[in-house]
Amino acid sequence: MNKQTFRTIASVLIAGLALATSASAQDTKHYRFAHDQQLNSGYSIAYDIFSAKLKELSGGKMLVDQFPGAQLGQEPQLLQLVKAGDLDFAIVSSANTATISPQAGVMSLHFLFRGSDHMVKALGDEKVFEAIRDMIDQTTQGIHVIGLGTQGLRNMYSKKEIRKIEDIKGLKIRVQATATEDATFAAYGSQTVHMPFGSVYTSLQTGVVDVGENSVNVYLINKHYEPAPVLNMTEHEANNAILWISDKLWQSLNADQKKWVLAAGKDVSTQEPKKAFALEDAAAAKLKSIGVKIVTDVDKSGFQKISNPMLDKLAKELGPHADKIKSLIVSIK
Numbered sequence: 049m050n051k052q053t054f055r056t057i058a059s060v061l062i063a064g065l066a067l068a069t070s071a072s073a074q075d076t077k078h079y080r081f082a083h084d085q086q087l088n089s090g091y092s093i094a095y096d097i098f099s100a101k102l103k104e105l106s107g108g109k110m111l112v113d114q115f116p117g118a119q120l121g122q123e124p125q126l127l128q129l130v131k132a133g134d135l136d137f138a139i140v141s142s143a144n145t146a147t148i149s150p151q152a153g154v155m156s157l158h159f160l161f162r163g164s165d166h167m168v169k170a171l172g173d174e175k176v177f178e179a180i181r182d183m184i185d186q187t188t189q190g191i192h193v194i195g196l197g198t199q200g201l202r203n204m205y206s207k208k209e210i211r212k213i214e215d216i217k218g219l220k221i222r223v224q225a226t227a228t229e230d231a232t233f234a235a236y237g238s239q240t241v242h243m244p245f246g247s248v249y250t251s252l253q254t255g256v257v258d259v260g261e262n263s264v265n266v267y268l269i270n271k272h273y274e275p276a277p278v279l280n281m282t283e284h285e286a287n288n289a290i291l292w293i294s295d296k297l298w299q300s301l302n303a304d305q306k307k308w309v310l311a312a313g314k315d316v317s318t319q320e321p322k323k324a325f326a327l328e329d330a331a332a333a334k335l336k337s338i339g340v341k342i343v344t345d346v347d348k349s350g351f352q353k354i355s356n357p358m359l360d361k362l363a364k365e366l367g368p369h370a371d372k373i374k375s376l377i378v379s380i381k
Contacts (some may be wrong), residue, residue, distance in 0.1 A: 075109050076108065076109050076110075076111060077109065077110060077111070078111050078112070078113055079110065079111070079112045079113070079136040079137060079297070080112075080113055080115055080120075080135055080136050080137065081095050081098070081099065081112045081113065081114050081115065081136065081137040081138065081139075082114075082115040082116075082119065082120040082121075082126050082129075082135055082137070082138045083095070083115075083116055083118075083126070083138060083139045083140070084116075084117070084118040084121075084122055084123050084126070084140075084245055084246070085116060085117070085199070085266065085269070085270075086116060086117050086269045086270065087116055087117075088265075088269060088327070089116075089199065089265060089266065089269060089327075090197060090198060090199035090200065090263070090265065090287075090289070090320065090323075090324035090327060091116070091139050091197070091199065091289065092114065092116055093197075093320050093323050093324060093327070094139050094195070094197045094289070094291060094316045094320045095112070095114045095116075095139070097312075097315050097316050097319050097320055097323075098112065098137070098195070098291065098312045098313065098315065098316050099111070099112035099114070099312075101308075101311060101312035101315045102308055102309065102312040105307075105308035105311060105312065106305070106308050110305065110308065110309075112136075112137065118245075118246055120135060122244040122245060122246055123140045123141060123144040123244075123245070124144055124147045124225065124244075126138045126140055127140055127144070127145065127147060127148050127191070127292070128148075130190070130191050130292050130293070130294045131148065131188070131189070131190035131191045131294070131295075132190065132294075133190065133294045133295070133296030133297070134294075135294060136293065136294055136297045137291070137292060137293055137294075137297075138291075138292045139197060139289050139290070139291045139292070140289060140290060140292065141224060141287070141288070141289050141290075142155035142156060142286075142288045142289060142290055143155070143156040143224035143225065143226045143229065144224055144225050144226075145184075145290055146224075146225055146226035146227070146228075147225050148188045148191070149183065149184055149187045149188045150187075150226070150227065150366060150367075151183055151187060151366045151367045151369045151370040151373075152180075152183070152184075152226070152290070152370075153226035153227055153228040153229075153362075153366055153370070154228070154362075154363055154366055154369075154370035154371075154373050154374050155180075155286060155288045155373070156224065156226050156228050156229055156285055156286070156288075157228055157232075157285075157355075157358075157359055157362055157363065157374065158232050158284045158285050158351065158352075158355035158358075158359075159284065159285075159348075159351070159352050159355050159356060159359070160285075160286065160359065160374065160377055160378070161201070161286045161377070163201075163283075164200075164201070164325045166380065167198055167201075167286055167288070167321060167325075168321040168322055168325070169380050170376075170377045170380050171196045171197070171198060171288065171317055171321045172196075172317050172318040172321065173376070173380060175376055176196070176373065176376050176377060176380075177193070177195075177196060177314075177317060179369065179372050179373045179376055180193055180196065180290065180373060181193040182369065183369035183370070183373065184290075186369070187369065189295070190294065190295045190296070191292055191293075191294060191295060192292065192293050192294075192295060192298055193290055193291070193292065194291050194292065194293050194309055194310060194312075194313030195290075195291035195312075195313030195314065195315075195316035195317045195320075196288065196289070196290060196291065196316070196317045197288070197289045197290075197291060197316055197317070197320040197321065197324065198286065198287055198288045198289060198320070198321045198324050198325075199262075199263040199265065199266055199287040199288075199289065199324055200263035200264060200265065200287050200324055200325055200327075200328040201263060201283040201284075201285065201286060201287060201328075202261045202262055202263060202282075202283070202284060202285040202286070202287045203261060203262070203263070203264065203267070203279060203280060203281050203282050203283060203284075204216070204221070204259050204260070204261045204280045204282045204284070205259065205260050205261070205262075205267055205272060205273070205276040205278060205279045205280060206219070206252075206258055206259040206260070206276050206278055206280070207258075207275075207276060207277065207278065208278060209278055209280060209341075209343050210259070210278075210280035210282065210343065210346065211280070211343060211345065211346055211347060212346070212347045212350050213236055213237070213347075213350030213351050213354070214350070216236055216237065216238045216259065217236075217237040217238065218237065218238065218239065219238050219239065219258040219259050220238070220239045220240075220241050220256070220257045220258045220259070221233050221238045221239065221240055221241065221257065221258065221259040221260075221261065222240075222241050222242075222243055222248055222251060222252075222257045222259070222260050222261070223240045223241065223242060223261075224242075225242060227366075228362050228366070229285075231358070231362060232354075232355055232358060232362075235354050235355070235358065236351065236354060238259070241256065241257050243256075243257075248260050248270075248272065249270065249271065249272055249274075249275060250275075252272065252275035252276045253274075253275040259276075260272055260276055261282075261284070261285070262287065263287040263328060264279065264328045264331045264332050264335070265324075265327045265328055265330075265331035266287070267279060267331070267335075268331040268334060268335055269331075273335060273338075273340045277340060277341060278340075278341045278343060279335065279340060279341070279342045279343070280343045280346055281342065281343060281344050281346055282346050282348065282351065283346075283348070284348070284351055284355075291313055291316050291317075293309060293313075359374065360374075363375075
């Protein structure tokens with residue numbers, strides 16, 4: 049083989065390798081996944097599970113990039129971005145999902161869940177997932193449910209101890225965007241105030257609200273203990289969330305890609321809740337170590353006496369999907 053022939057063969061091989069590399073790069077796609085919480089939260093755990101599974105199933109061809117901390121907007125804005133097809137994936141609280149599908153407020157009914165074990169079972173239950181998926185598909189457009197998650201149970205925090213229902217009479221409590229919270233907190237005798245999550249810290253600081261309510265880890269990582277140094281373990285409501293895909297992206301996927309996305313979403317439903325509750329325990333230990341007062345002996349009976357009779361009533365008022373979801377969750381042992 050003379051030098052000229054060798055150079056020609058080498059050039060062809062290099063060109064072929066370049067084309068193959070270019071084609072491989074073109075086959076790999078990046079997708080955006082957004083939420084409004086910081087890293088080391090239940091939402092970022094959901095991202096870790098989802099992105100790792102989708103990468104594995106797609107052979108590295110479907111890569112998901114995370115945009116945490118409300119970089120792309122607060123939860124109502126994220127829902128609109130997904131609906132419009134301008135955002136691929138998001139995880140948003142079921143309560144704020146009520147801005148696009150009011151029946152989603154069923155997941156925020158007080159004392160619907162009987163504790164962490166019940167929540168883990170319910171969120172991983174295929175019938176519950178299917179009922180929530182059908183509710184969204186039949187009540188809104190441009191967006192689909194692919195998984196469920198949680199950030200634990202919500203607790204009330206303020207500058208004062210809350211040991212019984214009488215302690216919140218007349219207080220201003222920041223609530224999420226669902227009518228169920230307005231109705232229930234009003235029945236407790238408190239005043240409800242709506243605002244984006246990002247405004248809660250300053251509002252607690254300035255007295256616009258007296259009480260915030262969220263999970264232990266969210267309270268910790270967002271430093272809400274600074275303006276509200278008493279965490280009262282009311283555990284009144286689930287801090288659940290829904291994992292979304294835009295219809296625009298969904299329609300662009302082939303059959304295999306859709307299977308991979310659904311499998312990754314199912315992994316979130318079955319794995320994230322347990323990890324989220326472990327994070328709650330670690331957050332409580334951290335809060336204690338820095339001197340935050342945690343009131344564990346809250347008398348929940350006064351809250352439950354009012355909220356339990358409202359459970360069926362509010363679910364029925366929300367609509368048939370909500371009533372079905374409530375019944376499915378209650379029936380889980």
